[in-house]
Amino acid sequence: QCPGTFRIMDVQTEMEFAVEMTCNGCVDSVKKVLNTDLVDLVSVDLDKQRVVVKSKLGFQQVQDMLETTGKRAAFMGHGASMQRQHLGAAVAEISGRFVKGVVRLLQLDQNLCLIEGTVDGLSPGKHGLNIHEFGDLSDGCSSCGEHYNPYNYKHGGKNDAQRHVGDLGNIEARSNGRATFRFLDDKVKVWEIIGRSMVVHEGEDDEGKGGRETSKINGASGPGIACAIVARSAGLFQNNKQTCACDGVSVWDERNVPLAGAERMLYIRKDPNSL
Structure with missing residues (x-):
């Protein structure tokens, strides 16, 4: 839950997918699988192999639904349904020795960012998720620098009034090693973090409340085990x-x-x- 009036379950976004459709039967299959109260189908274009939806679900959930048709799907663009102006989107292709995943960010308005993702290969339990100041992967996650903290605040939880901008709390992996998450943040601005890094840590982040010994780079959550440079991502119809x-x-x-x-x-x- 993010401070403010918005609830994550109320946030609908518009998503564009490339879907490997070859015939009208493929179109019918896509329409059938998306015929649910959770998804508003905007358009299916066979010639452009493009599907556009509005949904309160995360991008991975919609992509998984599309691929139950047996057709491959790729996420192509993201937009905020609540306004016409595109304020920015970003993506971090998380990678480590055993861990891989995708984190996507969409700026909904000037003060609210949607952060969602899927990360696989984690040990079951909680893992700290943070934005770090440098987009430097020359020495793996250890060269990403400290948490992004432009206002020099103390380390905290993602819902604290004062915290590092890069403090995104914890993601939790199930027994199969997958963590899926979707939340709102009122500190992160997409345009400020392009070129920085996203890091998943070995252990649980104490969010500044655990009283454990911390380091400036990793807090109390241990070393980074997977990371990525945050890159600009396409809005709707910007990636053809x-x-x-x-x-x-x-x-x-x-x-x-x-x-x-x-x-x-x-x-x-x-x-x-x-x-």
Whole structure:
């Protein structure tokens, strides 16, 4: 629950997906699976392979629904349903030795940011989630710097009046290692954190209340085990690519391929027919 008048269960956003549709039967399947009180279907465009919805569900839940049709789907753009002006969206493709996930941020208005994500490979239980000041992954998560704290406040919980802007509390992994989360934040501004980093920590964040020994970099939640640079993300209808111009990977295959660097090229050269 975020301070203020909005409740997370009341927040509806508009989402754009690329869906690998090839016929009118695919369109019918998409419409059928989205025929629920939880989703308002805006449009299904077979020619552009595009589906647009309004929903109070998270992006991963809608994508999972789309993929029950047997067709691959890729998240393409995000917008706030409550206003016409797009104030910014961002994405962090979280990665570690065993941990992978996606965190998305959408600025709903000047004072409220929606933060949602799915992270896999975690040990069951709570893990600190923080925005750190540097987008430097040269030494893994340890080179991301301290929590983003432009006002020099004390460490706290995500709902505290005074806290680091980067204090996002904890995410909780179930027995299968997956943590899903969706919450509102009245401190984070998307335009201020582009180029910084998002870090998932080894243990639970005490949110400044545990009395445990803390470090300036990791608080009381232990070292970072997965992290990512926060990158600008597309709003609605701002991303029209179907394949990456540099190597031909389709939008539907991106999840199976390393994002960049030598590992990506090795994957493509090793088995190009798997794409």
